[in-house]
Amino acid sequence: MQAIATKAVTCPHCGESATISLPREEVDVKVRQSVAAFGDHTTVTCSDGHTYWVYFC
């Protein structure tokens, strides 16, 4: 599957940048440090082992 678009996000724990694939174009992303019960999201683990969630709005 080819990614439509990508977006740079920042780890909320250490500030390291990561690039995620977006499920569609023109979507806002919100970084959260804990899981929420709604919305499309992806999980990111930075090179320091921090896990965070990115929600698509």
Ligand SMILES: [Zn+2]
């Ligand atoms: Zn981190």
